Amino acid sequence: MRLFLTLLARNRLAVFGAAVLAFVVLVVLLAPLLPLADPDVTSTGDRFLRPLGGGPLLGTDHLGRDLLSRLVWGTRLSLAVGVAAAVLAGSIGAAIGVVAGYFGGSIDNVVMRGVDMLMAFPYILLALAIVAALGPGLMNALIAVAAVNVPFFARNIRGITVGIAHKEFVDAARLAGMGHGRILISEIVPNVLPVVVVAMSTTIGWMILETAGLSFLGLGSQPPQADLGSMLGEARAALITAPHTSVVPGVMILLIVMSINLLGDGVRDALDPRLRSGALSRPMAATLVDRAGVPEPKGAGLLSIEDLRTEFRVGPRRYKAVGGVSLSLAPGECVGLIGESGSGKSVTALSVMGLVASPPGVITGGAVRLEGEDLIGAPYGRLRSLRGDRVAYIFQDPLATLHPLYRVGDQLAEAIRVHHPVSRAEAGARAVKLLADVRIPNAEARARAFPHELSGGMRQRVGIAMALANEPEIIIADEPTTALDVTVQAQILSLLDDLRRKRGLAILFITHDFGVVGQLCDRVAVMYAGRIVEEGRTQEVLSAPAHPYTKRLIACVPELGGGRRRLEAIPGLPPAVDALPAGCAFAPRCAKADAACRAGEIALAGTGRKLRCLKPEVIA
């Protein structure tokens, strides 16, 4: 509750709305005590006096009545009617929703079909029909507006009740022998009530607007009684000669409805936890770069990642996902980058082409050089022209990573057309050929399929075909087989291996599975807590892991026929990357760690076979 209020108070618009609303409500409540003229006393000699003209503060209307006084009393009436309509609609709608949701079955069916019928009407039309039946008048307008809003509440509350009705505590109450009535009142209603109240308060603005509308049409409050709507309606005849009589009530409606809306939005935002974490911000076209200097080019090779640092900035916190990674890739080479989830391997891979979601991601240091050209500082246009053309990605879950509403052939064709000026037909033909290249049978027909119509393995083949579309030199594969079952995984791996040998592709292969690395990669780099802890030729690392972490990670891979070996999980958890310990990040989980390991920075030592450890398992 306190958190909620703090969040609400931080929302300046909501505070503004609350302040305006509080002032209006206060004035309206005190209306009988305020020194106001009688709102209904006419004085035809003083018709249409201008506001601030020496007479009544806001002037007079077409019958010479004091506008300020009429405004205050009219607002009082409008607010009262709006609140009453909201409470009426809210309680009846909630009651219907609770009953339908709790009992379910045929009661639910009948009630909800009725609600659907009512919702099939254009909103105001139904209110008009009800007023037509009951006759014009403020009370009838109130009933009409409330009735029209009942379905909205009924539907929402039913949804929530259905969720609650199957919770354990309701079952418990039923088993304890409580009757339906008691369960509804003691278990369901208290849980639904907050939602009802919030929904009611956010719809009061609507209710005021709707009743004002009916009064404006002459179907609501009847003279001499006046709410804001009928004041506006009466003033319309003199709109051109005495606009102030229209402006005064109109601005008041606007002010009230706006302050209620602002407050309501503030309440909703403060209650929505997704907004708190900033998860609703959209990633930009390229990752933000905020680095102090550019390291001297040193690595050779096709792609060289040099001392790359990427962090996530969430509020005051900084999560250092990648803390100085260097890695190079030669033409035709396959390098595995392996680590647990959260080790920073995917962020490293995405940083290469500026694809880390930003906000919150920021590249804070280092360089990524493609044949000597630094990509980190590259302008967006340059980055875009390289993406998919020279460096392509394959992602993990192809159902989420393919566009659900485009045919796969079109998605492939698009990948070609953004880089090459070819006709639609030619791109389509090439797309079919690509699908055939990744061994999709019946490629022509499959090109017309939507992603959801394909199997997981097929979808990942499409993903691979898309990466191959422009014959890139480098493919960055971010756990491409993790979401697939084992047999499909093997097929995809052998496909990738084939393609690599035939086309001379360089692959950066991100995975958490040493088994996969063993099948595919020439070299492997092991990441832990945002840094590389060991690197070397795959066979060497696999047969003689030097870092204790690498050794434990390899021990996690089950071997066929090695049934007697115990699979060992690594005790403990990786450190949080916003609070890394000094020294070796693995020390807290390492059996061999001593004071020296925890003391200070440990360098990644060696050439070819590299290691960041003071107590290696073997002498590398």
Added chain:
Amino acid sequence: MGGYIVKRLVSAVPVLVGITVIVFTIMALIPGDPATAILGSYATPENVERLNRELGLDRPLVSQYFIWLGNLAQGDLGRSFALNRPVLDEVLERFSATLVLAGAAFVLCAVTGIAAGVVSAARQYGWADKAITVAVILGISVPSFFLGMMMILLFAVRLRWLPVSGMYEIYGGGDLKDLLRHLAMPALALSVVATGVIARLTRAAMLEVLRQDFIRTARAKGVGEGRVIWGHALRAAMVSVIPVLGIQAGFVLSGAVYIEMVFQWPGIGRMLVDAILKRDILLVQGGVVFVAGCYVVFNILVDVAQSLLDPRIRT
């Protein structure tokens, strides 16, 4: 695809029947005797009884309903006593004027609302986003009838750019240019609230979609940012925007009643208000059923559009 449309049409039948039941029930609730209402309080009892028999009002309610429904199916909505002409003729004439107004307003709110929402999401927290957010809050809070009155003061009275009211000039009007000049203000005033709602929802839907993995895929293959936003992201966001367009179309259609009053537009909303004030029950009944029926059909079109866009729901 064809199967889906047929299924959707069939499912609309009970809704249409339900609408007639609701309208008939509401009208049957009217206190007093329609014949007395028609003939006035000085009518002789014999005349009242004869009119009741002519109108079929002496039968039980259920059979009255079925007679009314049968006539309705044949396009006979009865006769308006105040206008002394068939209800259907009047309704069709007035509804076409409303369609012009509401149609223009709907196109306006759909196009500007979606565009504003997309820009707002793509420039999240930038000045454009803030300006649009403020405009949206004002837009959804202003009563359309008040806005219309203020527009008359500004554009018709002060600036003299546009005519104050009506659909055509009384003398020498009638061409398309004349219609557009008269249409501009009412259509704009009518569209404002819906524009705000659509903009706000589009922004939320776009922000949701832009975080999805397939947007990253599009960027990874080198698709330009303009196409990512207006193509990939908007296409996916439309899945949640289109149902809202359907709902807002209902608001625009029925909200037209206020605007028709303010701008003296000869539409069906004004007809209904006049009919209610004159207690011309058959005209109200016919008008409401007709508009509600059209709205149901429109919603089917929305669903079909939705299924064309999203192949996953065509089952």
